[in-house]
Amino acid sequence: MIQRLLPFATLIILFAALCFVPNFLSETNLSSVIRQTAVINTMALGMTMVIITSGIDLSVGAILAMGGLLGAMAMEKGLPIPAGIATGIATGAFCGFLNGFLTTRLKINSFIVTLGTLGIIRGLTLVISNGLPVHQIPPGFSYLGEGTLIGVPFVLWLLLACGLLVHFLLEHTKLGRYGFAIGSNPDAAFYAGIPVAFHVTSIYAICGALTGLAGMIEASRLMTGQPTAGQGYELQAIAAVVIGGGSLRGGEGSVIGTLVGAFIMGLLANGSDLLGISPYWQQAIIGAIIILAVSVDELRKRSAV
Amino acid sequence: MLLELKSVQKRFGGVTALRDGSLSVRAGEVHLLMGENGAGKSTLMKIVAGMQGLDSGEMLLRGQPVRFANPKEAAAAGIAMVHQESLLAPHLTVGENIFLGREDLAPFGVIRRSAIMERAARLIESHGFPLRADWRVEKLSPAGRQLVEICRAIASNASLLIFDEPTSSLSESETREVFQIVRTLKQQGAGVIYITHRLEELRTVGDHVTILRDGATVHSCPLADLSRSQLIQHMVGRDLGALYQREPIPPGKPLLELRHLQRAKILHDLSLTIRAGEIVGLAGLMGAGRTELCRAIFGIDPLDSGLILVDNQPLPLHSPRDAVSAGIALIPEDRQRTGLATQLPVGWNLTLSSLSAHSRFGILNSSLLAATESRFIDRLRIKTAGPTQKSVRLSGGNQQKIVIAKWVAQGARVFLFDEPTRGIDVGAKTEVFEVMDSLARDGAAILMVSSELPELIQIADRILVMRQGRIAGELPRHTTQEEIMALAAFEQEELSL
Numbered sequence: 001m002i003q004r005l006l007p008f009a010t011l012i013i014l015f016a017a018l019c020f021v022p023n024f025l026s027e028t029n030l031s032s033v034i035r036q037t038a039v040i041n042t043m044a045l046g047m048t049m050v051i052i053t054s055g056i057d058l059s060v061g062a063i064l065a066m067g068g069l070l071g072a073m074a075m076e077k078g079l080p081i082p083a084g085i086a087t088g089i090a091t092g093a094f095c096g097f098l099n100g101f102l103t104t105r106l107k108i109n110s111f112i113v114t115l116g117t118l119g120i121i122r123g124l125t126l127v128i129s130n131g132l133p134v135h136q137i138p139p140g141f142s143y144l145g146e147g148t149l150i151g152v153p154f155v156l157w158l159l160l161a162c163g164l165l166v167h168f169l170l171e172h173t174k175l176g177r178y179g180f181a182i183g184s185n186p187d188a189a190f191y192a193g194i195p196v197a198f199h200v201t202s203i204y205a206i207c208g209a210l211t212g213l214a215g216m217i218e219a220s221r222l223m224t225g226q227p228t229a230g231q232g233y234e235l236q237a238i239a240a241v242v243i244g245g246g247s248l249r250g251g252e253g254s255v256i257g258t259l260v261g262a263f264i265m266g267l268l269a270n271g272s273d274l275l276g277i278s279p280y281w282q283q284a285i286i287g288a289i290i291i292l293a294v295s296v297d298e299l300r301k302r303s304a305v
Numbered sequence: 306m307l308l309e310l311k312s313v314q315k316r317f318g319g320v321t322a323l324r325d326g327s328l329s330v331r332a333g334e335v336h337l338l339m340g341e342n343g344a345g346k347s348t349l350m351k352i353v354a355g356m357q358g359l360d361s362g363e364m365l366l367r368g369q370p371v372r373f374a375n376p377k378e379a380a381a382a383g384i385a386m387v388h389q390e391s392l393l394a395p396h397l398t399v400g401e402n403i404f405l406g407r408e409d410l411a412p413f414g415v416i417r418r419s420a421i422m423e424r425a426a427r428l429i430e431s432h433g434f435p436l437r438a439d440w441r442v443e444k445l446s447p448a449g450r451q452l453v454e455i456c457r458a459i460a461s462n463a464s465l466l467i468f469d470e471p472t473s474s475l476s477e478s479e480t481r482e483v484f485q486i487v488r489t490l491k492q493q494g495a496g497v498i499y500i501t502h503r504l505e506e507l508r509t510v511g512d513h514v515t516i517l518r519d520g521a522t523v524h525s526c527p528l529a530d531l532s533r534s535q536l537i538q539h540m541v542g543r544d545l546g547a548l549y550q551r552e553p554i555p556p557g558k559p560l561l562e563l564r565h566l567q568r569a570k571i572l573h574d575l576s577l578t579i580r581a582g583e584i585v586g587l588a589g590l591m592g593a594g595r596t597e598l599c600r601a602i603f604g605i606d607p608l609d610s611g612l613i614l615v616d617n618q619p620l621p622l623h624s625p626r627d628a629v630s631a632g633i634a635l636i637p638e639d640r641q642r643t644g645l646a647t648q649l650p651v652g653w654n655l656t657l658s659s660l661s662a663h664s665r666f667g668i669l670n671s672s673l674l675a676a677t678e679s680r681f682i683d684r685l686r687i688k689t690a691g692p693t694q695k696s697v698r699l700s701g702g703n704q705q706k707i708v709i710a711k712w713v714a715q716g717a718r719v720f721l722f723d724e725p726t727r728g729i730d731v732g733a734k735t736e737v738f739e740v741m742d743s744l745a746r747d748g749a750a751i752l753m754v755s756s757e758l759p760e761l762i763q764i765a766d767r768i769l770v771m772r773q774g775r776i777a778g779e780l781p782r783h784t785t786q787e788e789i790m791a792l793a794a795f796e797q798e799e800l801s802l
């Protein structure tokens with residue numbers, strides 16, 4: 001139990017330590033940390049569900065770009081802002097559905113399928129946009145990523161809502177329970193009469209939808225639909241899940257863990273920025289943290305009841 | 306004394322697996338280790354084999370205190386173990402598994418594969434096991450894997466061999482061969498520790514018996530000094546009374562009907578009918594197609610032709626889902642691979658197949674779930690720290706009870722029990738039989754596959770014997786083992802002539 005709280009403790013210690021760094025506690029800095037991590041956080045929530053089924057989605061970075069681009073294009077064409085956001089989410093959901101459909105129907109490992117769709121989706125995004133960003137976006141759209149509600153960045157409320165939703169799905173619905181069972185032992189799930197393909201596909205679609213939303217947040221923060229957005233984000237999302245106690249073997253993972261994992265990475269990046277540590281070093285540090293977190297977690301599992 | 310264990314204690318978090326485990330084994334002796342599911346037999350033996358450490362107590366090997374940090378050290382000290390749950394490498398071949406970790410090495414660590422395969426083939430042949438050295442282990446049935454584990458243990462030339470329920474999924478002839486192996490080992494002067502729940506097989510092999518109850522050694526004496534009922538009484542701590550006797554009830558309308566099932570090389574023109582309230586036994590040798598029949602009925606393997614009817618409705622059986630929605634349940638013989646999500650909590654496994662009944666619009670009703678979980682833990686007397694305990698932590702027999710409970714909770718009407726009492730202790734067996742009986746009384750149709758003939762005779766209303774994919778014949782209740790064996794083996798003897 002004590003070790004279970006380790007990611008939590010790490011986060012708190014990290015936060016406490018950073019309090020001594022000048023400017024860290026300023027309102028602008030804190031809200032910028034929240035805004036920066038919101039995109040990865042939202043993606044990581046979906047990734048948590050996928051990883052619990054012992055799958056993986058390498059295409060989320062590309063889905064983020066595709067969702068952001070199509071959403072921005074919809075608004076450029078004159079659609080109202082909510083409709084634009086919905087377009088982004090729907091695009092993501094469709095791409096996720098495709099991932100799930102291909103993994104379950106072709107019975108190919110999700111690593112391979114999403115490695116393929118990563119290329120396909122990224123390529124199509126560049127084809128559609130001709131490689132050029134979309135700029136003609138209504139100014140009100142910036143509220144999504146940069147706005148404030150009751151003194152707190154709007155994205156934090158959004159993240160909270162998404163977190164609650166995914167937590168509810170995982171812990172209190174059939175879908176979530178089946179997800180854990182499929183990830184833990186797919187044969188036993190199949191023998192138990194669970195419609196495995198349907199539930200796996202649904203989970204990939206949900207992951208896609210959350211990624212589409214993350215794409216809209218990113219687009220709103222940059223106020224452009226960037227066809228090259230989100231490169232390498234998939235690895236950060238996976239890292240957040242894993243640092244938070246998710247297992248790539250499936251059957252394990254939680255919303256709280258993932259959020260903590262993403263904030264640990266966010267704080268590390270922010271702290272290094274404030275301390276003037278070069279981004280080159282930051283990459284190395286985060287890599288080391290991932291290995292450290294996972295080995296501690298393995299130790300815990302081996303010794304636990 | 307070859308091996309002495311004194312007051313061994315072992316705790317897993319809050320669970321005490323062993324309070325006071327003591328055991329003394331001589332060289333040249335077959336020592337039986339008995340006890341209910343969860344008594345701590347496997348845990349004690351895993352400590353001897355170096356797979357787990359002990360918290361306190363003493364372990365002496367040939368008079369010297371020892372502690373093994375890992376299985377390798379135990380193996381170096383001459384200890385080999387046949388595990389209850391298969392620990393083989395599924396993607397390797399039978400031969401590679403038998404010599405895994407003990408390969409003949411050519412220079413530069415290159416494995417001499419052909420030498421290994423040849424030695425493995427000779428070993429298998431000398432015991433007449435239905436295996437081949439180049440088969441991949443993942444394709445094997447539990448019985449096949451058990452035989453590989455046994456070959457692996459004897460190939461190690463150990464001086465202390467531990468057999469943890471080696472025959473739980475074997476049929477008559479292989480079981481006899483295992484006894485022969487045990488006798489040979491004994492003659493060669495090795496010490497053998499033998500764990501089993503099959504009371505019938507004790508007398509044929511055992512010399513001495515030690516009984517564990519709730520993690521403590523309660524009795525140890527020469528086997529000859531103990532009667533069957535005394536033995537049971539020591540194990541369960543109470544008098545179980547007479548053998549479980551089932552009163553058959555008049556069968557109702559046909560519930561499960563199979564018409565001319567055909568599957569190339571596996572099932573041949575197989576027809577049978579089971580009525581509501583009936584328990585039909587299915588006997589046969591290893592490879593007769595009993596498990597394959599269950600898999601076909603459950604929609605896992607496709608049929609070439611034939612019809613399956615439940616309640617006179619022909620079923621479109623393409624997947625277990627179709628079977629489940631028609632009210633069919635399969636308790637598979639291979640619980641670790643296909644019966645349980647072992648990493649998930651006990652409660653989750655219990656209700657995995659009945660989540661729809663415990664939810665509305667896909668949202669789980671947690672109080673209803675909790676009620677069902679504790680009801681079935683009580684009803685089947687599953688020994689667990691609670692519904693949130695990981696299933697893998699339970700003893701083998703208790704895991705089996707979870708699989709059964711899962712389907713009882715689901716409310717199926719047609720039950721296919723494939724070796725349901727595999728690895729279950731005497732008390733729990735009676736409980737499982739009682740569950741089967743009450744299911745039958747509630748109008749379920751039950752097909753029970755079992756290699757334990759005394760059990761089939763005890764429980765089934767009638768017994769079908771399968772041989773090479775066909776129903777070779779039907780025997781009434783209260784038939785004899787000899788009659789069943791005659792039907793099951795007939796054609797094979799004929800062929801070998």
Ligand SMILES: Nc1ncnc2c1ncn2[C@@H]1O[C@H](COP(=O)(O)OP(=O)(O)OP(=O)(O)O)[C@@H](O)[C@H]1O
Nearest residue numbers: 317322342343344345346347348698699700701702
């Ligand atoms: N790794 C573990 N973690 C927690 N509890 C464990 C673990 N291994 C065993 N136990 C518990 O220790 C007890 C003894 O288990 P063990 O497997 O030794 O029983 P057993 O006598 O071999 O039973 P069976 O006849 O069913 O195989 C059980 O209550 C079991 O739940």
Ligand SMILES: [Mg+2]
Nearest residue numbers: 346347389701
């Ligand atoms: Mg055991």
